[in-house]
Amino acid sequence: MPTPGPQPPALQSPGALAVWATGCGSPEPPFPHPEARLVVAGDQKGLSGGELRDHIDRAAEALTRLRPGPLFCGMRNNLASVLRYLAAWRSGRPIALLDPDLPVGALADLAGRFQPAAVLGFTHAADGSSPRAPRAPRPPSHRDAGHPPEPHPDLAVLLATSGSTGNPRLVRLSRRAVLANAAAIVTALSIEPAEIVPTSLPLHYSYGLSVLNSHLMAGATVVLTEAGLLERSFWTHLDAHRCTSLAAVPYQYEMLRRLRYDRAEHPALATFTQAGGRLSEELVKEFAAHADRFFIMYGQTEATARIAVLPPDRLADKPGSAGLAVPGGRLAIDEGEVVYHGPNVMMGYAETAADLARGDDLGGVLRTGDLGRLDPEGFLHITGRLKRIAKIFGVRVNLDDVERLLPASGPAAATSGDDRVTVWTEGLDAAGCAGLARRLGAELRVHWSGFDVRSVDRLPLLANGKIDYRALESHA
Structure with a gap:
């Protein structure tokens, strides 16, 4: 089992992270940051510093008793799931962060294809079990003879590509890709240690995971809540913990409008971020007026979440734009298709356990499947999709x-x-x-x-x- 290299004790500034994200910095920044803090909604104390490190170390120790292979985690917005994720990171074991409510048949199919070392945190499977469900026989090329090869040492995180539909492939994300995207977002959004953000999105969703990663890297505070934006308890905890930032997808902003969101009722909330689809210009203007900073972003799971960021000071003169490439990345257009180059690009897809042993198939180049154009200043404008x-x-x-x-x-x-x-x-x-x-x-x-x-x-x-x-x- 690979082990991570030594982490420097020095705290990392956004400027230093920007240098590292471009590939010029060494060694890798500490993750989580020594000042990062995890707080369960309703509990003011939280975990940080040596106490958080001790919890991660104990969870990592438990993972060493498992056979080699990926860990399947039903990734909830709770402390147990986040500690499991960070323990896998600490121990160098790849972890698949999946919807905890996956139907038993879908989970069984994934487990059959990827042969995880353990299955933990799922609603429809007992911890440590191997879920079973009837399924059609696979072609011979998909059958594993004996134990599958050990995962590639660079492999860190696996995320599903297709949401709730079909039999998803898994996106293979390297350790460097996760760190590079987190560092780029800390820089692009100027995330400081004083920031406090709630888990307003599922952590098995790449955007939600990116919020967690970037704030942990910046030494900020993450408030863990399983309540949704439409639940009163979400806002009670957001105000009690004086959350400063909120991440949401277009549908959630539509719901906030229907709820007649009033900034005066949440005075600490100063920053909004948005990804997960195009937000109407009307809603962009409305919520930009409710915040000190409103960041529009574009990304894909295959790029460890985020590819481009539109700075708040360009909302007015770049309406509809997805922004500039994140630090360390570069955008190009090839026959109308948006192509992204950067260290946060996935290693490739995985269909079976054997694919987890593969190295980097893409070399930092991602053909997004989206149609778009770059204006003279390099701002990206998405115009359509190549795929259905x-x-x-x-x-x-x-x-x-x-x-x-x-x-x-x-x-x-x-x-x-x-x-x-x-x-x-x-x-x-x-x-x-x-x-x-x-x-x-x-x-x-x-x-x-x-x-x-x-x-x-x-x-x-x-x-x-x-x-x-x-x-x-x-x-x-």
């Missing part, structure tokens, strides 16, 4: 998976919009459309309001008989 992938409230959804769930009684199609999937079907009345939206939400485990189901007399077709998606998107 949508985001509903920050969760990736494959539109082909959506269509496979649609009724077989007639033609139907799915197209993507801003934080929504539009489903086009023939012959349904209003009640039928509403019922289909709720069924899709239940099947794909995202809120049903993310599906806009519309009935049309006839779906437009191309000359070859296939659905004309461009025609549908023009009427969305």
Whole structure:
């Protein structure tokens, strides 16, 4: 089992982290920072310094008794999950951070493919168990003979790519990629040790994990809460702990507007950040007025979360822009596709345990699958998608998976919009459309309001008989 190198005791400034993120600094910055603090919502004391280090060390010691291989963690927004994650980091063991509420069949499929050393923290599996569920036999190329090879020594974190749909591949993130992106975000957002941020997003989601990583690296405070933004307890704890920053996806900002968010009621909250899809310019202006700083960001799990940041002082003159590449990164456009170069790019995808032994397949170059352009100042503007992938409230959804769930009684199609999937079907009345939206939400485990189901007399077709998606998107 690989062990991390010595960590320097000196505290790291945003400037020093910026140098390290560009590949010029050595050794790696301490993670977590010696002054970082974890606080369970409602508990003012929290863990920091030597006490936090001791908790991590004890959890890491327990991991050494497991056989080699990845750890599967049902990653909740609680102290046990975060300590497990940091213990895996400390011990050099790769850890897959997954939705803790994965259905037993989906978890069994992942466990069968990746053969984890342990399965911990899941709702539908006892800790340490190997979940079992009936599944179709795999082709011979997917069968493991004996024990799989040990994971690559650079491998640190595994995240699922496809949200709640299908059988996800796992994104292989190296230790350097995680640290580089955290350092870049500390620099781009000027995160100081005085910052206090709540876990407003799931920690198995790359954006939520990035918030945790960047604040731990900066020596800031993270308030761990499993309450959602629509729950009164979330705001009670946010105010009690005097949280200074809030991260959210577009859907959450829409909900805050409906709740008539009033800054005067939360005087300590000075910074908003947003990623996970395009936020309307109207909402950008509204919430920029509610904060001292509002950062718009663009990213992908394959880049350890964040690729570009739009500084608050450019919101007005760069409307709709995703911003500039994060420190240490570079953006390019190749035949219309956004290509990102940087140390935070994944090592590659993994389909089975054997893939975990692979090295870096991409060499720091990520073809994002998004269409875009760079303006003369290098600011990125996203104009569309190459692939049929949508985001509903920050969760990736494959539109082909959506269509496979649609009724077989007639033609139907799915197209993507801003934080929504539009489903086009023939012959349904209003009640039928509403019922289909709720069924899709239940099947794909995202809120049903993310599906806009519309009935049309006839779906437009191309000359070859296939659905004309461009025609549908023009009427969305």
